[in-house]
Structure formats: structure tokens, C-alpha cells
């Protein structure tokens with residue numbers, strides 16, 4: 001099957017964007033994996049598929065697949081690329097677009113400076129809803145937040161790391177590190193991603209605090225591996241840092257692919273907002289094998 005695609009990136013987190021506003025492609029998990037493959041396909045961290053409005057008052061729907069072919073509920077950088085895509089393709093002329101996702105309705109807003117701001121909803125810090133199995137663990141309480149001792153084996157040696165667990169519509173485990181450049185992201189990331197206490201697996205964040213309004217972050221993403229940026233990971237890390245009393249309500253998050261700005265009051269009743277770039281890289285056509 002030959003399909004048309006648009007390649008996009010948001011702070012270096014890259015996407016293959018597919019248009020299903022007129023008809024469904026009905027791709028299999030194997031075909032999503034093929035598209036994401038950097039050697040045989042286009043290459044992407046995630047595939048973002050845009051669909052027509054599912055209901056009155058909603059402009060579009062989109063679904064997200066990780067590079068491993070699994071469908072997921074949330075993608076911060078993808079939500080900004082979605083907004084840029086539907087505007088640049090002339091699918092809408094709105095500045096603020098309401099879109100249905102697996103984890104709820106998002107409203108990305110295109111700013112005059114080219115960046116996109118997304119209301120990412122209220123961070124979920126209630127462990128069972130992340131979901132995180134805290135059975136028989138005792139948290140360390142700090143500020144209005146808490147961390148949990150996550151134990152795992154690294155090459156036969158036991159390690160216990162304090163993590164804050166947060167859902168932004170997808171699960172995150174955030175730990176503090178002295179320096180993201182030397183943090184064991186590639187060694188520990190896969191062990192945390194598939195840790196038994198996270199029944200839906202987890203995105204593993206490593207956050208270095210530079211100041212109360214500035215952090216550096218690396219994220220080993222569930223279903224993809226380390227990416228140059230993770231939007232929901234930036235939101236989760238800042239939400240955790242604010243609750244732990246370490247960060248102010250507006251924070252610049254520097255990742256290897258670029259900077260996002262996250263704003264949150266820290267209150268359970270208030271949404272968190274993410275602002276950052278979204279760029280089209282190129283367009284093309286690719287033949288996907290039926291049996292990919």
C-alpha cells in the first residue's frame with residue numbers, strides 16, 4: 001500500500017503524521033512499526049494519525065502509536081505538531097483547536113511567535129491512577145509531594161531510586177539526578193520502563209534542577225527508547241518538582257532537542273500548560289508492505 005505522510009518534529013521528538021480525515025488507512029501494529037523504523041521506513045519516535053471530528057464541538061480526533069506499534073493515550077510534542085499540521089494543511093483556520101485524544105480533549109493554541117501552547121489538563125499524582133503499585137512501600141514526603149523507593153537490579157546489583165510518579169494521560173516516573181549528561185538513562189531506562197510496579201509500563205524521566213525556573217531533562221520513553229524530547233515527560237517532571245517544593249510555577253525545560261516552557265500553579269484544580277515549537281520537516285510517499 002502506498003501512503004502519503006508528513007514528517008514533523010517538536011523539540012526533536014519526531015513524528016510521521018498521517019491524514020485519515022477522509023478515509024481510514026487501517027494500518028496494523030506491524031505497519032506502524034515499519035513507518036517508525038529508521039532504516040527500512042521513514043523513521044519516527046511516534047506515528048500521529050489525524051481523524052475527523054468525532055462529536056459536536058470537537059474539531060478533530062488523533063491517535064498516537066509508539067515506535068513499537070503500541071497505541072498510547074498522550075503525547076505532548078505530538079499535540080503541538082497536530083495543531084501546526086491541521087493549520088498548514090488548511091484543514092482548519094482556527095487558532096485554538098479542540099481535539100479528542102485517548103486521554104481526553106486537548107485544546108492546542110497556535111501563538112503569533114509560531115510556538116504552540118497546550119492545556120495539558122491537571123497532572124494526576126494519585127498513584128493507583130498513574131497506575132503505580134505502591135503496595136508495602138513507604139513514601140518520602142517532601143513539600144506537597146512524595147517520592148517512592150523503586151528497587152531494581154542493575155547487572156546483578158540491587159539499586160533503589162526515589163521516584164515521583166505522575167500521569168499526564170500517560171504514566172511517568174521522575175527521578176532527580178545531579179547531571180543529565182552522566183545519568184544512566186540508557187542502562188536504567190529500560191529497567192524502569194518495564195518495572196513490575198508499573199502495570200502499563202512507564203516513561204522514565206531523569207531531571208537535573210538548574211534553578212527554580214530551569215531544569216534539564218532526559219526521558220527514556222515507553223515503547224520508543226530515549227527521545228530528544230518528551231512533552232508529557234517535561235510536564236510530569238515539572239509537576240513533580242513543583243509539588244516537591246523544588247520549582248516555581250513557570251519552568252524552562254531543556255532537553256537534547258530543544259526547550260519547552262511549562263506553567264502550573266501546583267493546585268489540583270488547575271490545568272498545566274506546555275509551550276514549545278512544532279515544525280514540518282518534509283513530506284513524502286512510502287510503500288508499506290501488507291505483511292509488515
Ligand SMILES: N[C@@H](CCC[C@H](N)C(=O)O)C(=O)O
Nearest residue numbers: 075076077170222230231232
Ligand atoms: N513523546 C511523547 C510521549 C509519547 C508516548 C509515550 N512514549 C508513552 O508511551 O506514554 C510526548 O511528547 O509526550
